[in-house]
Amino acid sequence: MKRLAILPLLLISTFFLPVEGAVADTNVARSATPSASYTSPWESVAAINDGIDPPRSNDTVNRRWGTWPNTGTQWAELTWPSAQTIRSADVYFFDDDGGVRVPASWKLQRWTGSAYADIPGTYPVAVNAYNTVTFAQVSTTRLRVVLQSGQASVGLLEVRAWAADSGGSTGWNPPSHLVTPLNEVWQHQESTYPNLYGFRNYGWDQIMANGGSINYCVRWDTSATVTAAQRDQIHATLARQFKKWMDVMVGHNAWPYGNVPVKVVGWAVRNRSQLQWSDNSVDIYVNDIRENAPQCAEACGRFFNQNGNYPNCPGGASHHYDMSLWLTAGFGGGAGGDWGQRLGSEYYMNNLNTDNMTILLHEIGHSFGLDDFYDWTPTGQCCFLMKAGSASSITEFDAWMFRDWWRHLKSRYGL
Numbered sequence: 001m002k003r004l005a006i007l008p009l010l011l012i013s014t015f016f017l018p019v020e021g022a023v024a025d026t027n028v029a030r031s032a033t034p035s036a037s038y039t040s041p042w043e044s045v046a047a048i049n050d051g052i053d054p055p056r057s058n059d060t061v062n063r064r065w066g067t068w069p070n071t072g073t074q075w076a077e078l079t080w081p082s083a084q085t086i087r088s089a090d091v092y093f094f095d096d097d098g099g100v101r102v103p104a105s106w107k108l109q110r111w112t113g114s115a116y117a118d119i120p121g122t123y124p125v126a127v128n129a130y131n132t133v134t135f136a137q138v139s140t141t142r143l144r145v146v147l148q149s150g151q152a153s154v155g156l157l158e159v160r161a162w163a164a165d166s167g168g169s170t171g172w173n174p175p176s177h178l179v180t181p182l183n184e185v186w187q188h189q190e191s192t193y194p195n196l197y198g199f200r201n202y203g204w205d206q207i208m209a210n211g212g213s214i215n216y217c218v219r220w221d222t223s224a225t226v227t228a229a230q231r232d233q234i235h236a237t238l239a240r241q242f243k244k245w246m247d248v249m250v251g252h253n254a255w256p257y258g259n260v261p262v263k264v265v266g267w268a269v270r271n272r273s274q275l276q277w278s279d280n281s282v283d284i285y286v287n288d289i290r291e292n293a294p295q296c297a298e299a300c301g302r303f304f305n306q307n308g309n310y311p312n313c314p315g316g317a318s319h320h321y322d323m324s325l326w327l328t329a330g331f332g333g334g335a336g337g338d339w340g341q342r343l344g345s346e347y348y349m350n351n352l353n354t355d356n357m358t359i360l361l362h363e364i365g366h367s368f369g370l371d372d373f374y375d376w377t378p379t380g381q382c383c384f385l386m387k388a389g390s391a392s393s394i395t396e397f398d399a400w401m402f403r404d405w406w407r408h409l410k411s412r413y414g415l
């Protein structure tokens with residue numbers, strides 16, 4: 001069940017530069033008072049929240065916080081006059097390749113009111129970049145970065161603490177046992193797909209561009225005929241499966257839609273006579289061949305018009321399609337990406353009334369950015385839809401991975 005085309009698509013989308021840092025909520029570090037276990041007299045702890053993005057870990061231009069010659073456990077801390085609700089942080093290490101190096105390890109702690117408590121998460125150590133940690137949101141007046149020295153003393157150039165813009169039941173509140181595996185998944189995706197944040201054609205982008213709906217083209221990549229009744233069943237099945245993912249989002253974390261209608265606007269075939277209906281409820285495209293399969297007009301396809309304008313689409317923008325349901329005779333498994341989903345036409349027709357059409361659900365997951373898990377498994381998880389072959393329907397973990405995508409993208413839409 002490979003995702004196929006999403007990889008080349010990620011590569012060809014060069015319009016937007018990757019954004020460093022996971023969440024574009026509010027960086028509340030700027031309003032905090034910094035302090036530290038120790039600061040070398042020529043350095044400044046004020047560096048850590050001065051809002052200056054360092055040019056590199058060996059920053060020779062801006063002020064820095066460093067502990068030379070002290071080693072062992074060192075810390076720097078942000079203190080606010082009132083509690084802040086924080087759900088991720090970015091840390092930029094100071095490393096001059098001499099007396100100050102990246103730490104052997106580090107962690108964040110929050111002040112509970114009476115003690116410091118560790119914030120569970122995965123803590124990367126990279127030079128020349130922000131190191132991002134996401135976690136179940138915490139409310140605290142103090143956030144401490146605890147560094148365990150390695151080859152030398154330690155230091156920081158900048159800390160960003162991102163405040164959730166909504167709290168309570170509408171915010172980011174996964175079950176505690178899923179926090180670690182979710183963080184692992186997100187970091188794996190960030191490291192695997194350098195253009196994760198630059199790519200602008202996820203299913204999320206498509207729905208938001210349409211104001212809460214999705215349009216499809218059916219690529220009928222088979223010589224079989226289709227009756228009007230079969231057509232309507234094909235549409236209904238697609239809508240029913242798509243809805244299973246959308247239902248995961250209802251009422252969650254500022255997701256604005258209670259229902260995301262699926263509308264099939266077009267069918268693509270090799271020969272018009274295969275389609276045994278005469279009504280004009282869908283646009284019909286005959287023998288427009290790409291990838292050796294029929295397609296709806298490129299002028300109407302979001303994949304080919306990622307600015308969301310369709311000046312040459314017959315019938316105008318309302319006849320555009322965001323994704324294709326590509327049904328190929330004799331095709332085993334599936335493929336999914338921002339362009340839609342591909343699966344065997346026989347499999348699809350044989351499962352029109354199946355509650356969970358597993359391959360389609362899996363491939364729709366890819367269309368919203370979810371990754372495969374061929375070579376690793378997140379901590380504590382065994383079986384879920386996106387780990388092909390291990391589950392037949394959307395599990396709680398799949399649902400939270402899906403919501404995690406929304407959490408990280410929603411600021412794009414001003415939410």
Ligand SMILES: [Zn+2]
Nearest residue numbers: 001002003372
């Ligand atoms: Zn897959």
